[in-house]
Amino acid sequence: MSSYVVFRRGKFSVDQGQRPATLLTNEIILRKLIQFLHENFKKGSGRLLDVGSGSLPYFPVYRNYFSSTYSVDVPWSPHDITSVDVTASILQLPFRDGFFDCVLLTEVLEHIPEPVQALEECRRVLKENGKLFLTTPLLVPLHEIPHDYFRYTPFALRYMGQRVGLRVESIAPKGGFWAFALLFMQFPWVRLWQWLAGRLRLPLLHPYNPVVYLTIILPQLFYIALWSRRMQHGGGEGDEESTVTLGYVTVLSRS
Known part of the structure; x- marks a missing residue:
């Protein structure tokens, strides 16, 4: 297991x-997940399924909230899946109906060619009133090529959820315009450091590199601090109709 x-x-x-x-x-997703778990589950009971779990980055966060946790990913995953419990497709999950209290689907749905069927499977394995924590990207570069199929608006997320019988409880943006603008401006520099690291065979894209820390990491930390402050005071950057955002965090439940 290799958690970031x-x-x-x-x-x-x-x-x-x-x-x-x-x-x-990743920080926004993490903080939204912590809030979601704290608001919806008591520690030490129930079952959770982490779908498309990869290297199980969120296992340290959710393990104490449930009496048992399960992870599943495809055998061709580009991530380290040595700690995954089951290798299977989200389109055919090897679990009985109504088995889980919670399903996590973080940055996975865009890689599924049949997203509605995937959500149907998530609903099937959820208990009545069970929760689905779903995160999806919007304005981000292509990744994990060629298995990168879709980008989802809040309207698409709401439509697909209702279509499969999931009640949409909330849809929140992963930052607003300034989050997108920041990462967009940093993108060429990230690629440059990745290229230099590959040519020189040195870990240059790292906080130990003072130039990387000052130009790439520190601005993100500053944004996260401002975002967290707004969240603590009941504010937020945008709403589910935000036209410029990195993506969405959606909470659904089986009705």
């Missing part, structure tokens, strides 16, 4: 060394 989520100074955070280019997005 670490526990330091009494709280969970994303390891800057493992996710320097996408620190902002």
